[in-house]
Every structure is written in structure tokens, then in C-alpha cells.
Amino acid sequence: MSRRAVMVVMDGLGDRPLPEFEGRTALEAAETPNMDRLAAEGVNGLMDPLAPGVRVGTDVGHLALFGYNPLRVYWGRGPIEAAGVGLDLHPGDVAFRANFATVSTDGRILDRRAGRLREGTGELAAALDSMLLSDGTRVVFRAATEHRAVLVLRGERLSPLVSDSDPGPLGEGGPVLPLLPRMEESQAARRTAELASEFVERAAGILAEHPVNRERVDRGLPPANYVLLRGAGVRRPMRSLAERFNISGACVAAECTIVGIARMTGFDVVTDERFTANLDTDVDAKAAAAVDALEEHDLVIIHYKGTDIASHDEKPKEKVRFIERVDAALERLISAAERYDLYIAVTSDHSTPCHLREHSADPVPVLLWGGDVLTDGVRSYGERPCVAGGLGRLSANALLLTLLDYLGVTYRFGG
């Protein structure tokens, strides 16, 4: 039987003690017979997305899970989002992560996500795409998942050293931040900040009049009348999974960020309209797609976003239910072990404690199951049980290397 591996990633899984569960975390409170079985038969540990005490975004967390050192390959979320929507960046392009937002006439952010709108974003994006800025710089603008979008500035002598206008979740209710050069002495940075500001201003004019927004207002929904920007970056060269380890990978995901990272790193992307990157995703269909993908791929990564969404929205019970649905779907993967010499890893890209409503630097639990791993006495999958695991405390990119080593595809360093 040929060796295969699946990594199941529950975004923002890690949590802190929750009073509503008598101090257990969401994962500890959830009924997870499959994960518990895999933990008991496998090897477990705690994993730092990057390093202890370092808080990461989903993009950085996933670059590490995909086996890269984010300190070397990461420069801004923009280029990842661009890859996520299938945009090929040209050399010199500067890409931003964008949000459709609802902003009041006096410039306060009423809703950073314009009600997490899903419909009409393609039309809104089309109305902003191809705008020509004052110095001839061209705008490429694409809708991504829900309220998310991508802005690319394409022109001469642009710089990614531009600050964010999006103040993040804690800035809701406050003003939009000015887009400023991160390096005052760089003329390119100053110019790019001005161009981005020009785009935002003209976009607001166009969005205000757009039929999609008129309809939203009529229906009492928050209009997508503003574009918040963050994560300016340029694309950096990255070697693909095939180039690095001569194997093929697939990624089952819906969120543009994850899709972007998968594309940048040479994974085939498996997606489907039933996958929503939210709590209402078809959890089981994702697992089924992963099992299908195993036929043609050595390594499959499945991304579930629901855990992170529930955490940011401070809904611990929904987080528990979502974890339980993922647990049920694991049945399919366990069955696939009859056909392949299969390794299963279950873990996360970072912690998002529900009552913090934000990512934290807390390490995440990890389990690794397969025919020849050394078991460690851990009996259930959770933040606390995994402390005693045989993997100890490792970093996310070490986990992928460990998994690939079980597949026998890593290179020997030395004679």
C-alpha cells in the first residue's frame, strides 16, 4: 500500500478555559470520539505556529503549516489573497487585502465586513476594476470570499511599504486610518500610499451609487460603501512542494487566503460551492473530497474555517458543535486507511480564544496518527491532554517535515 498523509486544520482551534464549560476549552468540551481514538493510537504534542509567544495571522500560520519559514517567504497578506482569487502578480505589482466595509458619512467604521455580505460582491468589484489612477497606475480589483477582496496596483516604481487603513476588529466604531508610507524617506512608498488613497476615495464614490448597495439599503442591510485596505505586499519567490519533495499535494479549502497559499506553494486546490469557509460549510463533503484527492496526491490538507469564525464571534457553543461535526467527518479519513498506508494529522494554524475574540500566541494541540508512530499514553485530543504527548512542543513547519518524513520523502542532510 502506498503511503499518503492528510492534515486536518481547524482554523483558530486553540482556546483558553471557558467558564461556560467549567474551565474546559471548546475542544475539551466537545464530544470527539474519532479525534480521541486517533490521539490514543497516535503521538501528540503542542505546536507553536511560529515560536512561543508569537501571535500570527491565518496566512502566516498556514505558511508554516505548509512547511515554509514565514520569516523568509512572507511579505504581506495581499499577494496571498491575490493568488487566492487566481490573480497572477506581475513583477512590481503591489497587492492589498481589501474588505468591503460600511463606513458612516463622517468616516467612522460601522461594520468592517458590511454584514459579511456574500451576494453582489462580484458586481461591486467589477465596478472598481480597471480604474486608471492619476499617474497611469492601473487598478486590478477582484472579489474574494464574502466581504473580502483584493486590490492590485500595477504601475511603475510602486512600494509595498504602505500602512493599513483597516484598524482591525478593535477599531470598529472608530475612524478609518490614513494610508501612510511606512518609510517616510521612500518616495515610492509615499507615492504608493497616495495612489491607494486616491483609489479608496474614488471607490467610495462609485460604491455609494451602486445598485447592489441601493438594494442593500432598501432591505435594511449595511451597504458595502467603502474599501478598507491592509497587508500591502509583493510576491516573493517560493519553491513548490513538488520542487522541494517531489510529491504532489492537494488542498481542500474555500477561504481565499488558504487557496492562495495552496496555489503559491504548488498544491492543487479542491473547492466546491458547498464549501463556504464559514460555519455553514459542508464539513463532510470536504472530508469526502479529501479522500478522493488521496487517489492522485501524496499529501492532502483540509482547511476548516468554522472554528475561527465561531471564536472571533465569541460563540463557544457553536465552536463545540463545529468541532463535533469535523470529528464525525474524520470517519471517512479513518476508513481510507484501509486503502492506503495513511497518516492523519489534526491540528490548527493558531489559537483564537473565544473570550479574547482575537488570535493569541498560545500553542495549539496536535495529533499525528499512523501505522508506525510511537504512542505516548495521551488518551484524548485537547489542549491539556496533548501537553504529555510524545511530540513535545514543536513548531508548525516542523510538523509538516515530520509528516513528510513518515512518508519517506524528506532528504537526508549528511552522508
Add this chain to the structure above:
Amino acid sequence: MSRRAVMVVMDGLGDRPLPEFEGRTALEAAETPNMDRLAAEGVNGLMDPLAPGVRVGTDVGHLALFGYNPLRVYWGRGPIEAAGVGLDLHPGDVAFRANFATVSTDGRILDRRAGRLREGTGELAAALDSMLLSDGTRVVFRAATEHRAVLVLRGERLSPLVSDSDPGPLGEGGPVLPLLPRMEESQAARRTAELASEFVERAAGILAEHPVNRERVDRGLPPANYVLLRGAGVRRPMRSLAERFNISGACVAAECTIVGIARMTGFDVVTDERFTANLDTDVDAKAAAAVDALEEHDLVIIHYKGTDIASHDEKPKEKVRFIERVDAALERLISAAERYDLYIAVTSDHSTPCHLREHSADPVPVLLWGGDVLTDGVRSYGERPCVAGGLGRLSANALLLTLLDYLGVTYRFGG
């Protein structure tokens, strides 16, 4: 309630099995109800000051505890000691850590610390300060805690690449080492070594005749008749705590090294004549000062030197008693948790096993207590119990980042 953190550092806390305590360490043998309670309610682990197997000095251990990477910011103990006595180094200054010592007429070191003298060091230092060396290089000389002092050479084209004349504790009874250029091909290093030697020779002449020493000899005390040098260095730029995390810090300490690091890293220093950096310090007054400092500071670090002193002097029972006094003083911090959303960390800068009488590379125990940490089943604070802790094994600068992440002041890396 606003979030605050206190880190309690017992210098040289870590130990090895001690036959006098049936193989327990000093910490394990001590009665520490408060630390045990914090361990049981908190999360624990083992901490490497820098990395496994790397033995550090108090200065390097504290730079790491204060959240810096010593490999980047450290160059010699001299500049830290200089900051500790309030000396502002000029560009080009070379600073040495100095010891008043007792040396025999034939150049053997009888007592590296001249009986840990406390009185008269100000007068002795004044007699050496402002000396003009043969090429016009000026001497700045200041007394520090007890036998410790600081030498700064201020002149043209000086180099920090000068070896130590102090052979360390194992060299007691042997000869003073020659001050040599660490890089034979550097003219500046050769010259600086010669200037330092000139200073030491002339200083010995002055000290021999000094009234403070005549009186010491009359009283049967070892005279401070020699200046041993070590840790030549120059100041490197460091970003302060406020610049890095936008919070304020205070450090409650007496030892010049710690005070120096606190000043270099932008902590307010809280000191008092009751704090002696020795076994006779007012342990409780330090804890009380820390509680006061919490009013105006987000992070307070308390340094206790007694554990290290007892270890270097091979006095395990005194080490135990000192730990028990620190434990009693923790009561004040625990009470402060009624007023603040408080995190308490208890740890050390390095191990100093009593029967080694020197620092070792053994990891130190660490506990981290606070409202929302994940408990781990550890029931008492000690080198062995902490092995099973939820922090696993981390480095000292990761501990500070972890603590700051609980305070919510770390930055997210990524989108």
C-alpha cells in the same frame, strides 16, 4: 480590571540533587505553599536561559528574561554595569566590569571579592577615577554593589577586544591573568589591552596606600588592593520596552547588573537601601515595592539575588531559607490580584547548583499564573514537577513574549 504582570526572578535558583536533602533540590526541599498554589493553578515548564546546554551569566540570562535576544544585543558585561551605576557611555567608550580583589605581593588572587566589602568602596573608586593614562585616554571609575565596580576607558580608537584578568571563581588562589588583545592583529585591541594594564598597575599602587585599606588590614579584613577586570564591551543600540510594546515596565532590584539592564531597556528602576542584592535583603519590602509599582506600570520584574549568592557559596540550607522567604513575600502579589487582572511568573535567570558553585546550563523551572491560563496538573513548583508542565520547554525570551501576549500587547505577525 486592567491587565498587569509581575515576574519574580530568583537568581541562580535551579539546582541539582543535593545529598543533604535526600536528592531533592533546594527549591524542592523548601516549604513553598504560595509557589505551589500558583503552580497548581497555573501553567508550568522548564526554561532555558538561552538554549539547551548553553551556560549563561546573570547579564545574558536577564537580557533574555527582559525579552531580548542576547546574541543580537549583548557585547560584554561592562556596558551593562556602566548603565547600572548610571554612567552614560559615549560612542567609542570601552567599559569593563571590575572587582575589588585581594591579591598577594607575588600576584596570586587571595580573594576575588576582597571579602565582599561594602564599606569604603566609594572612596576607593574616587581615588582611581579621572586617572589620565599615558596616551591621554581618560579613566572613569565607579563603585557598584559591594566589591563590584565599573571601569570605562574614554579616548580615541579603543577596542573592546580585550581579555579578562579575572580568572573567575575557579581561579582563586592562582595568578591574575594578563590583559591581552583578543585579536592579535588589531592595533586598537593591543593598545586598549596595554592601557587597561597600565590602569591596573597604577591602581594597585594607589589602593595599597589608601586609608580604607589600611583600616581593613588593621581590622584583619582582606584589603581591596587590586582591580580585576572582565567583560570589556561597547554599548549597542537597544529598543526600549515602550518602543517595542508600548507599555511601561518597572524593575525592583539592587544589583548593578540588573539595574543596568533595566535602565538600558527602558524600565523604571525601583531600589531602596533595604535592598542589598544579597541574602540579607528585605525580601518582603521588594514585593511591597513591586505591588506599589503595579499602579503605574504594566509589567514589573522583581530580582532576588540571595539564591545565587547562597549557591556560589555552597550554602544549600541558606538557599532553602531564602526561597522560603520569597515564597512568603508572594502573598503580597497574590493579594494584588484582587485589584488587577494579574499574571504572575516565577522563574530564574539560570541554574547555580550549590555543589558546583558555578552557573550550569540546566534549565530552570518556570510557573505562569493568571486568570485564563490552561492548567496542567503540576501540583508544586520545582525542577522535577515542572517537567510535566503545559509550557513544555521554552526559552527565557519566549517567556516574556508569552507573558506580554497574555497582556494583549504583542503584535500579530501576518494578516
